[in-house]
Amino acid sequence: MKKLIPILFLAYGCASVTSPTGGPKDETAPQLEYSTPANNQKNFKGTELELTFSEPIKLKDAKEEILITPSPGKDTKFIVKKNKLIIDPQNPWQENTTYNINFRDGVQDLNEGNPAENLRIAFSTGPVIDSLIIAGRVKETFTEKAPDKITVALYQSDTFNIYSHTPTYFTKCNKEGVFSIQNLKSGTYYVYAFDDKNKNLKVDSKTERFGFKMMPIILNQNADSTFISLIAIDARPLQLTSVRHTEKTSRIRFNKGLDSVAVTSDKNIPYSYGDNTNEVIFYHNFTNPDSIKTKMSGIDSLGQTIDSTIHIKRSETKMAEERFTLKEVVESYNHQKRIYSHQLSFNKPLQSILPDSIYIRYDSATKKPIPLSNFTIDTIRHTIQVRTETIPIDTSTAKNKLPLALIYTKGAFISNVGDTSNQISKEIKFLKEEDTGLVTVKVETSQTHFILQLVTSDDKVVDEIKNIKEHTFKFVKAQEYKFRYIIDRNENGKWDPGNFVTRTEPEEVYYYKSEEGKYSFPIRANWEYGPLMIKF
Template sequence: MKIQQHLHWLIYPLFFLACARQTAPTGGPKDTIPPILISTLPKHEALNYKGKTVELNFNEAIITNNPKDQILIIPSVGKDFEATAKKDRLVLTFKEDLKDSTTYSINFRDGVQDITEKNPAKNLKLAFSTGNYIDSLSIEGYISDPLRGKESKEATVALYEADTFNIFKHKPSYLTKTSEKGIYKLENLKPGEYYVYAIEDKNKNLVIDSKSESYGFLKDKIRLDSNASMVNIPLVRLDNRPLKLTNYRPYNTYFNIKTSKNLASFKLTPQEDEILLSSFGDDLANIKVFNTIEDKDSLAVRLEAYDSVNHKIDTTLYIKFGKRDAKPEAFKSTAPTMRVIGTKGILHGTIGFNKPLAVINFDSIFYQIDSAKIVPIKPEDVHIDSLHNIVTIEKTFDKVLLKKPEPPKDLPKKADQPKLQTQPPAPATAVKQPGSGQKKPAPPKLVDYQFVTGKGAFISAELDSSKSLQTTVRPSTLEETGVILVQVNTKAEHYVVELLNRDFKVVDKKRDNKKITFEDVEPGEYMLRLIIDKNGDGLWNPGNYELHEEPEPITFYKNEKNLPSFNLKANWELGPLLITY
């Protein structure tokens, strides 16, 4: 009975806790209206403000959303401020005094939301001055990934004035972020000259980490005496760190050279009359050198290596190999990516390997059309990329061989029959002839339209040989492919038009031609990319900050819906598609 009499004393504290807890109301229609700003202190465009806080009042209870990232203050105060939301009021408190005679602009983006449905306040901005004048100039533009033709969301765009400013070391004072559409606008700027750059600031430290972050820049200053628009910047990934030789030593059956970052190319030159076989290793920061100097303890070699921003290593090192017995890595190859264009009689494709090639036995590589027709592959049909261990085959043959002959009414005389290859040609070698007495591998059992690499067709630097492989490669017909016509509108002297598939891989490309025809294209989804080739080398130059070189311009074809991709159907001619720069 006594417990029942005093039960209310236990219930009251729970009641008060429930009242104190601030939660969103339940029931009723969903709140879709964002908070509305009622007043600010200081007022918008106020002059001579000397306070250390900014206060905003709204028509409903609000919360903050990641304020240190969402609220952008120009000139930057970094993260030296606190954002406190209490009921319908937001207070920003600065840890340091604001600069004299300076216009401050605050963009709240999605940093303020209502407490019920987290609707962000729209277009919430505030500008005020600690002096007697409000700066009103602006710079705006578009930030994008040039190679994919897509906007860069949440990229940081920054300005600086001093020539001694280093974008890899210093933090900017003027900055903003791009919208979901890659658009930015820096407002309330004073007249002057500015450098502009952009960064994919993944670690949010406002300094470029070129190892992991894309960035872009304009090489020349912008003189700002009126509003500037269309200040567009492409973001590219360029590792600007110094290039260093970090390690080199024997490993397993080869000698491994490691650099501080990926290389674009390298060259090894022995100081004695020796042949070295080398290639990139598991990545482009590793070089594998294979043992071709078994009669020497070591060999002096000059290494010349370059990265993508033209940093260079030029040094001499001594290569030697371990004495212990080690099992070589298995010799592996990628599946051949071959294609036969039946309308032209062209066989082309690539094969990749995990080791440098010492020998290619050409009598074991051919295209079998049927039991009576063989297209041989000869040394002149093959290009070897020794750095990346890639073999490219480009063979042109008589397309008549692909036609199925009609049964003749009368058998022709033997002298009138066409002369066709029924056996592979004599051996030919890409690097050196195989040792004498080598057994010729037995030809595999064949069926129609087979690209064949017989056993031992490829022999590696460690003298292990490839396995036999057959790949069905049926010739394409006119009815199975399509044609894309392209019209280029540019005043540039040199340019490259690339046909890309949906994975942004280059299918075909043409240079310096304003009327282009891409023929024998397989049905699918494609894009067109125009590179303005300023240096005329046929390649895209990504630029170099140290040399004040901007990336070569790129633009994409866009259809009437402003979309870059288009579909090609079989037996279809598409175009002409206009691409303009």
């Protein structure tokens, strides 16, 4: 009898290596086991710093996240060797100086990227560890949201310029806007904050938000209540950048927008801003080749001035003829008084206006011209504002009515070269009281001049009052709102941005916050909200 011998066939293939699955995720942050120098060590005489951690580490944006004050130089090296971090300073450590190192999120474990938590060390090259602190909060001016990773810095010299000098002491605020600069010696400090986008530790006055405190901090004990508001404004000095003459115009350009301009000349030459306020256009049609000496004085929003002498003249350069156009700038309603305002801009100087060609259309058979006294013309900014009288509520029941509208008929405006405007029709839609709510506010303050603004959830101003301590806002659309108040220090009825050069701080801006910690509140149709108590 034959025996059957089982044969085992083996299949051979390429083995694939895979990572083991399962097991808990590593959520443990690396721990500092020891360092040279040790935390709070005095009389350190070494060159490199060495820190040893509980596990292998990696760095994340070390030059941004690891902050050493005073700075030993922006080219300081950060070197990782398994679980060790070596810091090699660009410049030697200064004698008799306390250094503070804030690692923020710069040191992380190798596998999961867990950052070392609250890691700081301080050491001194002399016999004393300085221990004073300047701390506080950075906030945005026109929103209640906190900024993140804003650089906060100190300087001590009266001649320090935040636009051209770099600070010795600096840190960055956290996601709540909170900052702390530690291990300071007693003395006098000035504090400022800025969004260091180009990472050069200088304020770029054109592109970076910044804020500053005018008064120095006399530091002989901890200062923990420093508040800095950020503003976004072009703080560069005014400069004339170009003068361009053509057959019919002369265009004068500046490096930034002007807030106002004044002109004196031997001859009356019409002028206005261009598409932006950084350009002034003179309109001429000279046949005489001689130039006209003209003096210009410009002021920007910071109060900085520039005086220039220009020779306006004709050149042979021809420009393409522009079509005469008008564009809507803004419309506004006083729903309670049923008054409507409409503002247009025009691209050429106006020669004339035909008031009878501008009217309110009530229906197909009824129209009412706008009184000439209700026109406001700004020839410099080339705008015209039209304001209606009180418009009565339409109680008619007629069908197929044309909507209430402000009509500018064709040819209502004539430019300086004789071309005319197209027809513009702007429908007017007043809110109904039953579709809106109202909110009452009471102000308790020692300030005599202030501005209280009702703003939408995205910070657009709906209405405002000035120096009034009790008020009811009516005809408020149903949505979320906030209250914002401005301390009007110079009593001019508007917010002013201040000026670092003159050591004038921006006017303070705050948001109302309820006892529940909420900034916004709802308005519903046919509701009355309040009274809200605002104290400052």
